[in-house]
Amino acid sequence: MKVIVKKLQGGECILEVLPTTHIFEIKRQVEEKLHIPVEEQKLLFLGRTLVDEQTIQAYPTIKDGTKLNLVVKKPEGLHEASVKHFKKMGMTDGEALCAANRLIKIVQDKFNRLSWDDIDRLSLDCLLDETGQPRAPIDADGDCDDMYSL
CATH class of the missing domain: 3.10.20.90 (Phosphatidylinositol 3-kinase Catalytic Subunit; Chain A, domain 1)
Incomplete structure (x- = not known):
């Protein structure tokens, strides 16, 4: 049917x-x-x-x-998802909440240090990833293994 x-x-x-x-x-x-x-x-x-x-x-x-x-349904945000993850890893509610808060702070600090070019590349990578398109190869002259320093 x-x-x-x-x-x-x-x-x-x-x-x-x-x-x-x-x-x-x-x-x-x-x-x-x-x-x-x-x-x-x-x-x-x-x-x-x-x-x-x-x-x-x-x-x-x-x-x-x-x-x-x-x-x-609205997907969970990073904070809610990380609290849930930390609880599954055996943390108490309070420990999970503190760990999630620290994670959010680290992500915000790292993001604030990105240049506009880094943000542009990160955004493009996310869009390509969502659509299943391959990423262009990274320039050979780049000496940083972690492009976004995350």
Whole structure:
């Protein structure tokens, strides 16, 4: 059967699914077609969130041609992601928060030392990386292994 996944901010895709298809698999297909990471997706049907571990058949009102709504969750910022990471590494809440604050300060200090040319190259590299394009080779006369000194 076909289901239509409609992004609330615009855009949609049509997916071929089976009743035994898990919601998580639908999210993976959406990631491929709409380039939205699975962890940023929330699928809704009739205002209710679909559970990743459930299959289509767990929702009997989903039929051929049903539209599912896709909400794109805001990705975590560096601070939130680093706190979560430090907690997973065994730190207490307080330790993780302090470590995340130190990390943010280090990144800000390092970024403030970059020249406009460095920022331009870093931005271009990030854009190329997001689109999967290869980076141009670095000039042979550059003697710094870490172009951005991060």
